[in-house]
Amino acid sequence: xxxxxxxxxxxxxxxxxxxxxxxxxxxxxxxxxxxxxxxxxxxxxxxxxxxxxxxxxxxxxxxxxxxxxxxxxxxxxxxxxxxxxxxxxxxxxxxxxxxxxxxxxxxxxxxxxxxxxxxxxxxxxxxxxxxxxxxxxxxxxxxxxxxxxxxxxxxxxxxxxxxxxxxxxxxxxxxxxxxxxxxxxxxxxxxxxxxxxxxxxxxxxxxxxxxxxxxxxxxxxxxxxxxxxxxxxxxxxxxxxxxxxxxxxxxxxxxxxxxxxxxxxxxxxxxxxxxxxxxxxxxxxxxxxxxxxxxxxxxxxxxxxxxxxxxxxxxxxxxxxxxxxxxxxxxxxxxxxxxxxxxxxxxxxxxxxxxxxxxxxxxxxxxxxxxxxxxxxxxxxxxxxxxxxxxxxxxxxxxxxxxxxxxxxxxxxxxxxx
Amino acid sequence: xxxxxxxxxxxxxxxxxxxxxxxxxxxxxxxxxxxxxxxxxxxxxxxxxxxxxxxxxxxxxxxxxxxxxxxxxxxxxxxxxxxxxxxxxxxxxxxxxxxxxxxxxxxxxxxxxxxxxxxxxxxxxxxxxxxxxxxxxxxxxxxxxxxxxxxxxxxxxxxxxxxxxxxxxxxxxxxxxxxxxxxxxxxxxxxxxxxxxxxxxxxxxxxxxxxxxxxxxxxxxxxxxxxxxxxxxxxxxxxxxxxxxxxxxxxxxxxxxxxxxxxxxxxxxxxxxxxxxxxxxxxxxxxxxxxxxxxxxxxxxxxxxxxxxxxxxxxxxxxxxxxxxxxxxxxxxxxxxxxxxxxxxxxxxxxxxxxxxxxxxxxxxxxxxxxxxxxxxxxxxxxxxxxxxxxxxxxxxxxxxxxxx
Numbered sequence: 001x002x003x004x005x006x007x008x009x010x011x012x013x014x015x016x017x018x019x020x021x022x023x024x025x026x027x028x029x030x031x032x033x034x035x036x037x038x039x040x041x042x043x044x045x046x047x048x049x050x051x052x053x054x055x056x057x058x059x060x061x062x063x064x065x066x067x068x069x070x071x072x073x074x075x076x077x078x079x080x081x082x083x084x085x086x087x088x089x090x091x092x093x094x095x096x097x098x099x100x101x102x103x104x105x106x107x108x109x110x111x112x113x114x115x116x117x118x119x120x121x122x123x124x125x126x127x128x129x130x131x132x133x134x135x136x137x138x139x140x141x142x143x144x145x146x147x148x149x150x151x152x153x154x155x156x157x158x159x160x161x162x163x164x165x166x167x168x169x170x171x172x173x174x175x176x177x178x179x180x181x182x183x184x185x186x187x188x189x190x191x192x193x194x195x196x197x198x199x200x201x202x203x204x205x206x207x208x209x210x211x212x213x214x215x216x217x218x219x220x221x222x223x224x225x226x227x228x229x230x231x232x233x234x235x236x237x238x239x240x241x242x243x244x245x246x247x248x249x250x251x252x253x254x255x256x257x258x259x260x261x262x263x264x265x266x267x268x269x270x271x272x273x274x275x276x277x278x279x280x281x282x283x284x285x286x287x288x289x290x291x292x293x294x295x296x297x298x299x300x301x302x303x304x305x306x307x308x309x310x311x312x313x314x315x316x317x318x319x320x321x322x323x324x325x326x327x328x329x330x331x332x333x334x335x336x337x338x339x340x341x342x343x344x345x346x347x348x349x350x351x352x353x354x355x356x357x358x359x360x361x362x363x364x365x366x367x368x369x370x371x372x373x374x375x376x377x378x379x380x381x382x383x384x385x386x387x388x389x390x391x392x393x394x395x396x397x398x399x400x401x402x403x404x405x406x407x408x409x410x411x412x413x414x415x416x417x418x
Numbered sequence: 419x420x421x422x423x424x425x426x427x428x429x430x431x432x433x434x435x436x437x438x439x440x441x442x443x444x445x446x447x448x449x450x451x452x453x454x455x456x457x458x459x460x461x462x463x464x465x466x467x468x469x470x471x472x473x474x475x476x477x478x479x480x481x482x483x484x485x486x487x488x489x490x491x492x493x494x495x496x497x498x499x500x501x502x503x504x505x506x507x508x509x510x511x512x513x514x515x516x517x518x519x520x521x522x523x524x525x526x527x528x529x530x531x532x533x534x535x536x537x538x539x540x541x542x543x544x545x546x547x548x549x550x551x552x553x554x555x556x557x558x559x560x561x562x563x564x565x566x567x568x569x570x571x572x573x574x575x576x577x578x579x580x581x582x583x584x585x586x587x588x589x590x591x592x593x594x595x596x597x598x599x600x601x602x603x604x605x606x607x608x609x610x611x612x613x614x615x616x617x618x619x620x621x622x623x624x625x626x627x628x629x630x631x632x633x634x635x636x637x638x639x640x641x642x643x644x645x646x647x648x649x650x651x652x653x654x655x656x657x658x659x660x661x662x663x664x665x666x667x668x669x670x671x672x673x674x675x676x677x678x679x680x681x682x683x684x685x686x687x688x689x690x691x692x693x694x695x696x697x698x699x700x701x702x703x704x705x706x707x708x709x710x711x712x713x714x715x716x717x718x719x720x721x722x723x724x725x726x727x728x729x730x731x732x733x734x735x736x737x738x739x740x741x742x743x744x745x746x747x748x749x750x751x752x753x754x755x756x757x758x759x760x761x762x763x764x765x766x767x768x769x770x771x772x773x774x775x776x777x778x779x780x781x782x783x784x785x786x787x788x789x790x791x792x793x794x795x796x797x798x799x800x801x802x803x804x805x806x807x808x809x810x811x812x813x814x815x816x817x818x819x820x821x822x823x
Contacts, residue, residue, distance in 0.1 A: 005605050021629070025598070029605050048653040049633075051640050060640075064632035111781075133756030139682075139738035141655055147674030147742040148753070152660065154587035155576060161660040162672055162742045163584055166575040166645050172630045176597035181778035183604040184448050188423035188783040190611055196782035201757045204777040207748055211436075211588035212469060212482035217746040218772045219469035219481055224745060228584050240564070241573065241583055248583060250568035257463070328559060335565035337573040337583070340638045340645050343628065351554035354625055360640070368639035370628040373598040375551070377532075378617035379609060381602070 002068075003030030005379035009186075011094035012036050012085075013069060016043050017142065017168075018098040018202055019126040020065040021175030022182065026094070027068035027384045028373065034092075034397055035071045036085065039416065041390040042066075051365055058361045058387075065175075067358060067369055068384030072398065073391035078417045082107045084402070090118050091401050094182055098126040101136050111197040122185045124198040126174050131199050140202075145170030149206020154213070157228040173209065174202035239308045241337065244315040249323050251334030253307050255288035261333035262288060265311065268326055274314045279307060344368075359386040394418055422449020423783050427607065429515040430455060430506070431490065434462040436563055436592035437547050437623055438519035439486040441599040445515075446489035447776060448785035453801060454492045455506070456794055458823050465794065471768040477794055478767040484791035485774055488763070492792030493801045494823055497528055501821045506530065508806055510539060514610075515603065517545040521560050522552045532618040541616040543606045547599050551622030563589020563623075570627040575634070577647035584647075591627040598626040654678065656705040657716045660742050663725040671725040672742035675716070675732065677705075685735035689728075690719040763790035798822055 007030040013023035014036050027033040035042065047061035072088075075081045086109070089095060095114065097104060104110050111123045128145060129135035138144075146152040146164045155163040178200045185196050207214060217223045229241040231252065242249045253262050263284065269275035279285070285303055296304075315323060320336040327334050336342070349355065353371070360367040372382040398404045398418070412418045420426075427450040431442045434456070446452040456462055464483040471479040495502040510516070516535060518525055525531040525546070532544045549566055550556045567573060567590040577583040599621045610616050628635065634645040650659035655676040663671040677683050680702060687697060698715060699705045705712050720728065725741045732739035743751065749760060749772070759775045773787055802808045802822065816822040 005609055025601055029601065047633075049637050049641075049643065051637070060633040060637040064636045129753040130757035133753035135733070135740075135753040136756075138733050138740070139736055141658070141676030141678070141738045143650065143652075143655075143658060143660075143674050143676050144738045144740045147660065147672075148740040148751070150743050150745055150748050151587065152674065153672075153742050153744045156578070156584045158670070160578070161650060161662070162674075163576060163578070163660075164650055165572065165586065166648050167631055167634050169630060173593075173597070176594070176601075176629075177777050180444060180597055180600045180604070181780065183601055183608070184423045184444065184785065185780050185783070187448075187604055187608055188420065188780070190608065191420050194782065196780055198778055198780055200778045201754075201759070203751075203753060204757060204759050204775070207754070207759070208774060208777055209586075209588075209590060209593040210745065210748075211592070212464075212467060212485075213587065213745045214748065214774055215469045215481040215485065215772045217744075218749065219471065220473055222746075224587075226584075226587075241568075241585065248568075248573070250565060250573060250585070328556065331560075333561055333565065335561060335568040337568045338571050339574045340571055340631065340634050343571050343631075343635065344638055348550055348554045348556040349625070352551055352622070352625070354628075355635075355639075365640050367636060370632050370635055371625070373626045373629055374602045374622070375620040376602060376606065376617055377620075378615050379606075 001380070001382060002384045003028065003379055003381040005029045005376065005381055006031040009093045010034065010091060011096065012088055012092045014095065014097040014099070015126060015175070015178070016098050017047065017061070017171040018128065018140070019096050019171070019175045019178050019200075020044050021172050022096045022124070022126075022178035023069055024065045024067065025176065025179040025373070028381045030379070030381070030384070031094070033069040034088070034393070035066055035069045035388065036074050036088070037071060037390060039073045039075055039391070039418065045390070052361065056361060063361075063367055063387045064369060066387040069388060070393040070397060071388035071391055072394050073418050075417055076107050076109070078415060080412065080415060080417045082109050084398075084412075084417065085109055086114070086117050087402050088397075089114050089121060092118070092121060094122045094124065094186070096124045096126070096178055096182065101127065101131060115195065119194055120189065121195040122182050122189065122198060123195065124178050124182045124200065126178050126200045126202060128202050130201045130203070142168035142170045145174075145202050145206055148203045149209070150213075151206050151209050154210070154224060154226050156226050158225050162226060170202060170206050173205040174200055177205045238304070242308075242312045242315050244323055245317060245319045247320050247339070248337035249315055249320065249334055250337055251332065253304060253311060258333055259288055261331065264330040264332055265334070268330060269310070269314050272314075274317075276310050278303065279310060356383045358383055361389070391418065420449070421783065422785060423780075424448045424450035427451070427515070428513045429453065429517060430509055430513045432516070432518035432520070433547065434519060435464055436486065436589055437595045437599065438517055440592070440596035441545070441547070441603065442490070442517055443486055443488060444596070444600040445603070447787060448783075452490040453797070454487060454490050454792065456492060456494050457496045458494060458794065459496045459498065461794070471771065476767070481768070481771055484765060484768065484771060487791035488773060489788035490792060491797035491801060492795060493798050494795035496820055496823045499821050501816070501819070503528055503530065505802070505806070505821070507538070510535065512805055513542070514607065515543045515545065517547075517603075519547045521548055522546070522557050536616070536618070541610060541614060543603070543610060543616045543619070545599060545603055545619045545621060547595065547621040547623060549622070550624050552620045563592035566591040566623055566627065570624050571631050571634075572627075575631075575645050575647055578649045580646040582647070591623055594630050595621065595623040595626040598629065651709060652676070656702070656709055657712050659713060661717050661720040663720055663723050663728060673720060673725050673728055674740050674742050676738045678738070682737045686732060686737050689731050689735055690716070761787050763787060765790040766793050766796060795822070
């Protein structure tokens with residue numbers, strides 16, 4: 001299925017892991033996204049984990065984030081390479097890239113040159129640290145962006161190393177932001193037909209994940225320390241992850257907005273004879289009134305620690321599925337900590353026919369992708385097809401868009417241009 | 419040429435908390451007229467959450483709320499009252515977009531869901547964003563973004579080991595979903611401009627967030643492997659992680675380092691052990707086979723170093739490194755400053771307050787934080803007066819009746 005939403009628009013995708021998701025989102029929305037990659041393949045094709053071996057080895061990252069794109073190979077370091085890209089750019093509406101600063105300019109492919117050949121073009125550059133500061137030429141890896149943007153400092157325990165996630169996230173934020181900002185420029189183009197240069201700052205994209213912590217140091221005088229599975233956000237050291245029989249449950253035993261949920265949980269424990277006496281005392285836990293938490297004494301908080309222990313003991317007798325059922329039934333502000341396996345089996349996602357199967361690189365691999373990122377009534381969006389092999393669409397693209405014949409393509413191959 | 423991309427676009431915005439307001443902020447900062455419809459009977463929870471001006475709780479003093487609502491105007495309507503719903507319907511012809519982020523039943527109960535609104539205005543674009551989407555057995559699940567981060571798998575891939583989870587801070591998925599809902603909304607506006615057709619956008623924050631786990635999903639469905647927390651281990655870089663530098667007073671200082679090549683490793687050793695003749699773990703194979711010993715070696719060599727100096731030296735030598743920045747550091751970061759990221763805006767009640775800026779820059783029609791967030795109902799007189807032609811007396815009466823409330 002290819003969406004009607006951006007049908008008729010073309011994007012040249014020269015981005016690595018700092019921007020691959022941009023082209024994926026555009027492909028999901030129906031644009032013709034052409035991945036322009038060096039003959040040895042984009043670096044994203046070498047990101048583990050892999051499916052298959054040897055020549056059939058395929059990166060899960062590339063399978064996921066190049067789905068629905070076409071691929072042409074093009075060696076920009078060859079004498080003819082830049083000319084071909086300029087020719088392709090004449091046919092394009094968007095270009096997204098994430099090369100080190102100055103590289104494309106050095107090949108005669110900077111924004112100023114591109115604008116001359118195609119004034120309509122929206123040219124989006126994803127940069128790790130912006131294009132003006134002392135870090136504009138810095139080396140980058142995803143963990144570096146996670147650290148620079150402040151999320152890493154919040155993850156982990158004080159005194160132990162700050163953490164990233166097992167699926168690196170910083171480049172994904174930048175890629176999605178590149179999609180949004182390219183579309184903003186696209187909407188502006190609608191009034192006068194002119195494109196522009198868009199610069200995305202990856203570090204700033206990570207800062208935007210920090211919720212309300214960014215201004216805390218300036219307004220409250222201090223910054224948040226990381227605190228493992230405990231929340232540091234509401235003044236006390238309260239646990240947010242509890243063990244259960246087959247995994248973990250996230251929740252919070254607290255007052256305020258959480259009070260009805262806390263009471264409902266205690267109610268459930270009571271029904272099953274698992275609530276210790278102090279939880280059932282008249283008036284409830286002292287610290288759980290809205291004002292009580294702010295004024296809680298050390299003794300009140302000790303009581304809350306004991307409550308958390310009792311809750312965990314209770315949850316240890318339940319599976320994630322049993323707890324989830326009760327979360328829904330009793331309106332608890334809690335959630336199972338889903339693993340990737342749980343997501344694959346989730347009835348809510350099944351009911352909405354979320355996951356989408358596309359053709360795999362080999363017959364024995366079924367490739368299943370996250371589906372529509374939103375359900376649009378008039379122009380449904382979603383994965384547009386499988387992830388291409390390197391240069392899979394050379395004949396099609398260079399032939400149809402640039403009018404190159406078989407002989408000319410052969411000559412380009414002979415000079416290692418494509 | 420217009421100054422801003424969305425000049426002339428009108429949005430009636432019922433959204434609250436994180437995802438919806440961050441989505442419509444993209445439009446507002448780029449010139450759209452976005453009217454937040456709030457109510458004192460049902461206050462946006464972010465108005466009741468810190469950080470607060472002077473540390474004092476106040477519905478008009480939360481920077482948490484303010485950050486996500488720049489360049490918007492604010493009115494109040496108690497939508498549980500029929501008269502308020504009538505006023506909303508009088509505003510509807512003005513709007514290109516209606517956005518909301520309640521649980522699905524809320525607008526149906528008010529008879530203001532897409533079926534009703536599109537019957538009046540077929541070319542309307544409407545965005546509904548909630549945790550689980552408008553359909554399915556769990557559609558009425560209500561919770562905060564931190565719980566969605568657990569439900570959508572992010573808690574399960576963060577930690578020192580599978581048994582020691584350390585979740586991402588806060589409502590993590592609230593900062594994934596808006597990037598997707600903004601794409602859908604802007605592309606729908608473009609589609610409407612070209613075809614005249616509006617549409618309904620049913621955005622499940624859960625389904626948007628899973629796009630940030632797509633490689634792990636592909637891997638699981640094809641191979642059965644379940645992605646698990648692994649500290650900072652990587653199959654691509656070694657060393658790879660955060661290493662503690664010299665503390666500064668009571669403040670822990672850490673540096674993030676990622677080494678991809680033998681050349682980078684050699685350059686790094688030269689900086690950490692100048693003049694040493696041996697080259698431990700010289701090959702990538704040795705480094706990946708001995709990650710614990712490698713981390714111990716790097717950790718020992720880094721421990722006494724000053725983090726900023728070491729970062730500069732490593733980057734000078736071509737090694738990816740950066741301080742692991744806390745939220746205070748971010749306000750002094752030279753790269754964010756060079757991108758003109760931070761802004762102090764003069765809020766009606768809070769006075770000068772610190773706002774995050776945009777994550778991108780457009781060369782020709784740049785968006786900007788046009789003005790600070792509205793106080794609750796700040797623009798009641800302006801909107802009801804100018805858009806609906808109501809007199810001051812009429813407005814005052816409706817305030818008295820707690821309709822405009």
